[in-house]
Amino acid sequence: MARWGMVIDLDRCTACQACVVACQVENNIPVAGQSDSDRGRGISWIRLAPFNEGEHGTRPGLRLVPIPCMHCEKPPCTKVCPVKATSIGKEGIVAQVYARCIGCRYCTTACPYTVRRFNWKLPEWPDPMGEGLSPDVSVRPRGVVEKCSFCHHRLQNARDKAAIEGRALRDGDYMPACVESCPAEAMFFGDLDDPRSVVTRLEAGPRAFRLLEELGTKPKVIYLSKGESGADV
Amino acid sequence: MQTFEANDDGPLLAPIELTSRRFWIFAGALLTIGLWGAFAWWTQLRRGLSVTGLNAPVFWGLYITNFVFFIGISHAGTLISAILRLAHAEWRRSITRAAEVITVLVLFFGMGCVILDLGRPDRVLNVLRSGNFTSPLLWDVTSVACYLTASTIYLFLPLIPDIAILRDRMPSRRWLYRPLALGWTGTEKQVRRLDRAIAVMAVIVIPIAVSVHTVVSWVFAMTVQPMWHSTIFGPYFVVGAIFSGIGAIIIAMAIIRKAYHLEQYLKPIHFNNLGLLLLVMCLLWFYFTFAEFLTTYYGGEPMHMLVFLSKTEGKFSPLFWTMVVTCFVIPFVLLANRRTRTQIWGTVAASISVEIGMWLERFLIVVPSLSNPRIPLTAPSYVPSWVEWSLFAAFVSMFILLYAVFTKFFPIVSIWEIREGREHSVSEVTTRVLSYLPEAANE
Ligand code: SF4
Ligand code: SF4
Numbered sequence: 191m192a193r194w195g196m197v198i199d200l201d202r203c204t205a206c207q208a209c210v211v212a213c214q215v216e217n218n219i220p221v222a223g224q225s226d227s228d229r230g231r232g233i234s235w236i237r238l239a240p241f242n243e244g245e246h247g248t249r250p251g252l253r254l255v256p257i258p259c260m261h262c263e264k265p266p267c268t269k270v271c272p273v274k275a276t277s278i279g280k281e282g283i284v285a286q287v288y289a290r291c292i293g294c295r296y297c298t299t300a301c302p303y304t305v306r307r308f309n310w311k312l313p314e315w316p317d318p319m320g321e322g323l324s325p326d327v328s329v330r331p332r333g334v335v336e337k338c339s340f341c342h343h344r345l346q347n348a349r350d351k352a353a354i355e356g357r358a359l360r361d362g363d364y365m366p367a368c369v370e371s372c373p374a375e376a377m378f379f380g381d382l383d384d385p386r387s388v389v390t391r392l393e394a395g396p397r398a399f400r401l402l403e404e405l406g407t408k409p410k411v412i413y414l415s416k417g418e419s420g421a422d423v
Numbered sequence: 424m425q426t427f428e429a430n431d432d433g434p435l436l437a438p439i440e441l442t443s444r445r446f447w448i449f450a451g452a453l454l455t456i457g458l459w460g461a462f463a464w465w466t467q468l469r470r471g472l473s474v475t476g477l478n479a480p481v482f483w484g485l486y487i488t489n490f491v492f493f494i495g496i497s498h499a500g501t502l503i504s505a506i507l508r509l510a511h512a513e514w515r516r517s518i519t520r521a522a523e524v525i526t527v528l529v530l531f532f533g534m535g536c537v538i539l540d541l542g543r544p545d546r547v548l549n550v551l552r553s554g555n556f557t558s559p560l561l562w563d564v565t566s567v568a569c570y571l572t573a574s575t576i577y578l579f580l581p582l583i584p585d586i587a588i589l590r591d592r593m594p595s596r597r598w599l600y601r602p603l604a605l606g607w608t609g610t611e612k613q614v615r616r617l618d619r620a621i622a623v624m625a626v627i628v629i630p631i632a633v634s635v636h637t638v639v640s641w642v643f644a645m646t647v648q649p650m651w652h653s654t655i656f657g658p659y660f661v662v663g664a665i666f667s668g669i670g671a672i673i674i675a676m677a678i679i680r681k682a683y684h685l686e687q688y689l690k691p692i693h694f695n696n697l698g699l700l701l702l703v704m705c706l707l708w709f710y711f712t713f714a715e716f717l718t719t720y721y722g723g724e725p726m727h728m729l730v731f732l733s734k735t736e737g738k739f740s741p742l743f744w745t746m747v748v749t750c751f752v753i754p755f756v757l758l759a760n761r762r763t764r765t766q767i768w769g770t771v772a773a774s775i776s777v778e779i780g781m782w783l784e785r786f787l788i789v790v791p792s793l794s795n796p797r798i799p800l801t802a803p804s805y806v807p808s809w810v811e812w813s814l815f816a817a818f819v820s821m822f823i824l825l826y827a828v829f830t831k832f833f834p835i836v837s838i839w840e841i842r843e844g845r846e847h848s849v850s851e852v853t854t855r856v857l858s859y860l861p862e863a864a865n866e
Pocket of ligand 2: 270272273274275276290291293294295296334335
């Protein structure tokens with residue numbers, strides 16, 4: 191069985207935010223207006239987090255790092271959910287059941303990466319965007335939590351296709367919208383258990399690291415550090 | 424030996440038999456605030472949690488603060504009463520009831536805060552339908568449910584003889600008192616059984632009470648978030664809970680004393696003794712807070728320091744230092760000083776200060792950690808909205824109202840326990856003290 195994971199090469203990432211836009215469209219993420227965004231109510235499943243870089247005064251700078259849900263192997267978010275509305279699947283994807291979530295937001299506070307978002311109000315889209323929603327992804331009701339699903343619906347489609355072709359699902363059968371959209375080709379996706387997959391090879395490389403590794407969450411989103419040229423890609 | 428005159432404890436029954444105009448005005452005012460809160464809640468149900476000041480990453484705010492605060496207040500009543508009963512502290516007799524009622528009533532409001540905080544209150548029963556026992560929230564539901572049951576029984580048992588007194592005195596309310604009195608006639612056998620039952624409940628209730636606030640703290644401590652993930656949180660929360668709870672008892676007693684003219688029953692000595700307990704908790708609170716902050720500071724982990732500094736010198740510092748002053752400096756000065764502690768106003772002022780301080784403490788546990796996420800996320804500061812403040816005010820008012828209504832149906836000072844004190848304990852205590860002395864014969 192596959193264990194899906196993502197690799198983000200910070201050397202290649204230009205912080206263009208194409209992944210963010212692709213995700214909004216792909217996953218029917220509502221559009222927060224100016225005032226809601228200003229109040230910290232906007233929803234996005236992948237964000238570019240600003241990290242201060244360099245010592246103060248010597249080499250000031252900001253590094254923007256794309257942060258989707260890490261799909262932790264040991265997710266702190268699923269443990270705390272009082273109603274099992276979020277859980278980790280067999281293929282390592284941390285899923286969210288909107289129909290069961292009671293909106294207590296315990297998972298949002300327990301996630302060390304703060305990637306979960308709450309639906310403060312009913313979803314809204316400016317015309318005509320509301321008409322072009324994807325039929326594959328359910329629109330979330332008010333009052334529940336949502337987050338990156340590694341484009342679970344795409345996995346579903348890939349699985350169906352593999353079944354029709356009478357073979358097992360394998361590395362390369364599907365990729366999330368963000369990975370597909372990245373113009374700098376900084377994102378990779380695949381089966382971390384497949385020794386021949388690109389992600390497995392990159393994960394083993396010297397530049398690979400995980401965010402907040404010390405917390406023991408075992409993220410399945412792996413970063414390649416900046417600085418050493420991308421010879422190993 | 425001192426002798427006591429026969430007394431029918433009329434003043435204790437007066438609040439039940441007579442209701443003044445002042446009471447109705449007071450109740451009307453509280454109800455108005457309650458109705459305003461109902462309007463605020465309706466607004467929130469209609470428009471969702473967008474009417475709060477919450478955001479990402481500050482997903483929790485006033486509601487959760489109040490949840491912790493109310494459950495904390497609930498601590499003192501049953502716990503203090505149980506400890507005093509088991510310790511045979513004779514001065515407890517006139518204060519246990521007033522304390523126990525606080526516990527039972529305020530627990531509802533504590534749980535109510537969690538419902539207010541839910542994005543989908545309509546789905547709250549999912550907690551029973553598909554409960555997940557790895558979630559500290561479920562532990563909370565379980566231990567609060569146990570506590571509510573145990574403290575209701577513990578409130579009810581010592582009420583039975585008093586209800587029987589009322590049954591015999593007030594024929595117009597027989598429909599209420601007769602079934603509740605459970606056929607109490609005060610036979611020796613009944614008294615013996617009741618004493619046993621109360622003693623058993625007093626023992627059972629103590630570990631449950633300790634578990635409740637420990638588990639509340641674990642909601643935070645079980646996550647890996649900076650300044651939440653702390654082993655000290657369990658005892659720290661229990662100490663804070665007893666601290667704020669004793670303050671609540673003192674304030675409630677002062678109001679009851681004034682409103683119902685119970686100066687003969689709630690005397691400065693009662694306030695003084697509770698004041699001493701409050702002083703002990705004040706010192707314990709300081710000790711825990713100091714230990715917690717010093718450990719964080721000395722370790723100096725950047726993520727923890729971010730939260731630490733936002734409390735001590737950043738945007739939460741005005742609240743933080745107000746907390747230190749109101750939780751420690753003011754009550755310590757007032758209570759360590761015999762001149763102010765023996766005055767009722769002294770202990771009441773200290774208690775009010777403690778309530779403010781402990782509420783701030785709860786707020787400062789919830790919000791600053793959330794405001795400083797490990798992975799940066801820009802968001803505006805959390806400012807509670809009018810809906811959140813209104814619901815807070817409404818909960819406090821409705822709690823006071825229910826408490827006042829209770830005093831209109833049941834004696835807020837236990838009549839039979841006062842009588843028992845008068846009739847038996849004086850000689851009992853004398854015998855007990857004599858038995859401690861070297862000249863007493865060994866059994
Ligand atoms: S990144 Fe957060 S939301 Fe995603 S699996 Fe880990 S803890 Fe859960
Ligand atoms: S917000 Fe929903 S998914 Fe998150 S912990 Fe609460 S019920 Fe579970």
